[in-house]
Amino acid sequence: MTDLTALPATQLARRLRAGEVSAAEVMAAHLDRIRGREPALRAFASLDEEAAMAGARAADRRLASGAAPGALHGLPLGVKDVLDAAGLPSGYGSPIWEGFVPRADSAAVAVARGAGAVVIGKTVTTEFATRRPGPTANPVNPAHTPGGSSSGSAAGVAAGFFPLAFGTQTAGSILRPAAFCGVVGYMPTHGAIHRAGMKVMSETLDTIGALARTVADCALLVGAMTRADLGDPEARPERAPRLLLVPGDAAQAAPETLALMERAAEAAARAGATVTRGELPAAVTAAAAAHPVVMNMESAQALAWELAHHREAISEVLREKLEPAAALPAAALAEAREAFARARAAFPAAIAGFDAVLTSAAPGEAPEGLGWTGDPAFNLLWTALGAPAVSVPAGLGPRGLPLGVQVVAAPGRDREALRWAEWMRQALG
Numbered sequence: 001m002t003d004l005t006a007l008p009a010t011q012l013a014r015r016l017r018a019g020e021v022s023a024a025e026v027m028a029a030h031l032d033r034i035r036g037r038e039p040a041l042r043a044f045a046s047l048d049e050e051a052a053m054a055g056a057r058a059a060d061r062r063l064a065s066g067a068a069p070g071a072l073h074g075l076p077l078g079v080k081d082v083l084d085a086a087g088l089p090s091g092y093g094s095p096i097w098e099g100f101v102p103r104a105d106s107a108a109v110a111v112a113r114g115a116g117a118v119v120i121g122k123t124v125t126t127e128f129a130t131r132r133p134g135p136t137a138n139p140v141n142p143a144h145t146p147g148g149s150s151s152g153s154a155a156g157v158a159a160g161f162f163p164l165a166f167g168t169q170t171a172g173s174i175l176r177p178a179a180f181c182g183v184v185g186y187m188p189t190h191g192a193i194h195r196a197g198m199k200v201m202s203e204t205l206d207t208i209g210a211l212a213r214t215v216a217d218c219a220l221l222v223g224a225m226t227r228a229d230l231g232d233p234e235a236r237p238e239r240a241p242r243l244l245l246v247p248g249d250a251a252q253a254a255p256e257t258l259a260l261m262e263r264a265a266e267a268a269a270r271a272g273a274t275v276t277r278g279e280l281p282a283a284v285t286a287a288a289a290a291h292p293v294v295m296n297m298e299s300a301q302a303l304a305w306e307l308a309h310h311r312e313a314i315s316e317v318l319r320e321k322l323e324p325a326a327a328l329p330a331a332a333l334a335e336a337r338e339a340f341a342r343a344r345a346a347f348p349a350a351i352a353g354f355d356a357v358l359t360s361a362a363p364g365e366a367p368e369g370l371g372w373t374g375d376p377a378f379n380l381l382w383t384a385l386g387a388p389a390v391s392v393p394a395g396l397g398p399r400g401l402p403l404g405v406q407v408v409a410a411p412g413r414d415r416e417a418l419r420w421a422e423w424m425r426q427a428l429g
Contacts, residue, residue, distance in 0.1 A: 004029040005160035009075055009217040012163055016074040019063065023074030027056035027118060030076050034161050040142055041159055042135040043152040045081040046089045047121035052076070055118040062116075070116030071224040077117040078156045078165035080149075081125045083208070084197040085109045092199045093125040093134055093149075096310045106197025108166060108208050108225060115224040120162050123152025126373060128201055129168055130299060132315040133373050140182060140401055144366040147177030148373030153211045154181040164221045165211045169383055170202050170295055172362075172376025174209045175391040179361035179404025180374065182393045184425075186210045186218035186418065189411045190386030193225050202298040204337060205291075205383055215390060215422040222414075231415045233422035240272030241355040241420045246280060252377050254364025256397040261360055264394060264405050264428060268358065271427040276354070284350050287343035287384035293336035294384070296325035340384055347385050348410040356420040361404035365397040382406070388414040390421035394428050 004012065004026050015021045031049050038044060059074045084090050084102040086109075091097050104110075109119065124134035126149035136151040138144040139159040146155040150167030154177035157165050167174040169187045178185025186209050193208040200206050210218040219230040247253070247261045265275050279285075300307070300322040306314060307322065314322075351357060360378050367374055382389040389408040397403050407424055409417035 005033045007163070008214045009163035009212055010214065010220055012075060013071070013073065013220065017069045023056040023059040023118060024053065026074055027052055027076055027120070030120065030160070030162055033159070037139070037159050038161070041137050041139055041155055043123055043156040043159065043161055045091055045122045045124050045134070045152065048088065051087065052118060052120045059116060059118055070114065071220065072112060072164070073116030075117050075164055076120040076162040077112055078121065078123045078153050078162040079109055079119055080129075080153050080166050080168055081122040082129045082168055082199040083108055083166055085119050085122060088119070088122050090122070090199070093127040093129065093132070094306070094313065096306055096313045102197070104197065107194040109197070111225050112221075117164070123150070123156055123165060125149050126151065127315055127318055128199060128299070128303065129170060129173060130201060131318040131321065133370055135370065137370060138181060138366050138401070144368050144401060145180065145370055145373050147180035147362075147366060149173040150177050150211060151373065154178055154183060154185070157181070157183045157211050157213060163212060164217060167209050167211045168198065169207050169209060169379070170205045171291065171383055172379030174211065175379045175389055175404075175406060176362045176374055176376055178211055178391040180366035180402060182402030184212055184215050184218050184393070185391040186215070186222060187383065187389045188222050188226070188414050189388045192222065192228070192414070201302045202295050204294050204298060204340065207383065215392065215418055215425065218390070219418050228414065230418055233418040237419060237423060240274070241423060242274045242353065243268055243276070243356055243358045243420070244351055244354040245275050245277045246357050246359045247277070248359055248378050252363050252375065253360065254397075256403060257360050257362070257364050260394055260403050260405065264358060264424070267427045267429070268424060273427070275358070280350050281346060283346040284343045284385070285381065286339050288381040290336035290339035291380045291384045293325070293328070293332055294340065296321050297328060297333045297336070300326035344385055344411065347387065351410060355409070355416060357408040358424065359406050359408065361391040361406045365399055365401035365403065378406070382408050386411050388417040390417050392421050392425040
């Protein structure tokens with residue numbers, strides 16, 4: 001008998017629309033898997049099994065009534081706990097918001113439900129999707145972090161708790177946990193998915209995206225959200241890509257990452273790609289230096305109420321970032337945003353001769369322990385640029401933990417980012 005929790009979302013969607021399997025059967029299989037592994041992994045901030053099953057049965061009734069199934073009909077969806085979902089607690093990873101239950105869905109959740117998805121639960125986030133980690137463990141090795149801040153979404157997909165999940169990214173919060181857990185992460189062009197009903201930390205940076213088992217699954221979710229034609233990433237392209245290999249700072253990369261990038265370059269070349277090693281111009285990389293200023297100053301603004309009324313409930317590690325940022329002059333934020341604008345203007349021309357950038361998705365394997373979710377240094381530039389980026393699994397490191405590579409395209413070129421990410425995944429074997 002087919003294990004429904006092992007099927008990619010695209011395959012499940014076809015079977016659900018054809019009536020070969022019911023949404024209730026799909027949900028029951030995933031809930032059964034959750035019961036077996038959730039006590040050890042702790043991917044959920046909140047889980048209401050009865051509500052999830054009720055949603056699945058409602059999806060079956062809609063299909064039986066003759067209603068046209070949506071693109072996400074009957075698919076269980078994990079929702080990161082910085083996105084409101086009506087009737088489920090929104091804790092945002094902070095004790096300040098414990099017990100808060102919104103009456104309305106965030107825009108992302110509302111659109112997903114409208115496309116037929118069934119919310120299975122809220123997934124663990126770090127504190128306000130920033131610093132202090134939650135309790136989630138890595139499904140590959142629970143002694144290690146799953147990454148963050150989309151910890152529960154990445155771990156839940158990897159563990160088979162749900163085929164699709166929302167993540168959000170301000171620095172590396174989709175791409176890095178995807179790499180650490182051995183799944184696919186897709187950060188679309190900034191602003192592609194509306195952020196109403198999200199606990200926004202950085203107006204300039206925060207981006208809603210997807211975590212799933214395959215590139216095509218990520219395209220399915222984001223395509224349903226945006227109604228954009230993202231193509232079929234699994235369709236064979238007419239030619240191999242022209243890739244700019246940007247290895248990143250070697251001083252920040254673990255030996256396994258340096259070896260991975262060599263292997264990735266060789267695999268791409270064997271598969272027919274033109275691989276050119278290079279660096280991005282200073283006008284582009286300046287956005288990485290400006291990133292902490294924008295992130296921390298805007299986050300201090302976003303948490304003005306919490307800092308004023310519940311300062312002691314904010315972790316010390318987060319206060320250490322926010323309070324000095326709040327004391328900076330307004331000109332510092334204006335200058336950092338100007339650096340972003342210059343970098344975003346320069347980036348398309350810097351990669352004009354290439355289809356995409358190939359780089360590492362993380363400095364190395366997931367760190368041991370749950371007290372730190374890892375360094376976003378290999379992701380934050382692409383977030384600052386507002387560029388679509390896709391992290392795909394790329395084998396295992398020396399400790400048996402997953403590694404990932406990123407494929408990045410110019411803003412608005414999401415279809416190309418997905419296509420070449422899937423091509424790269426296949427080239428790596």
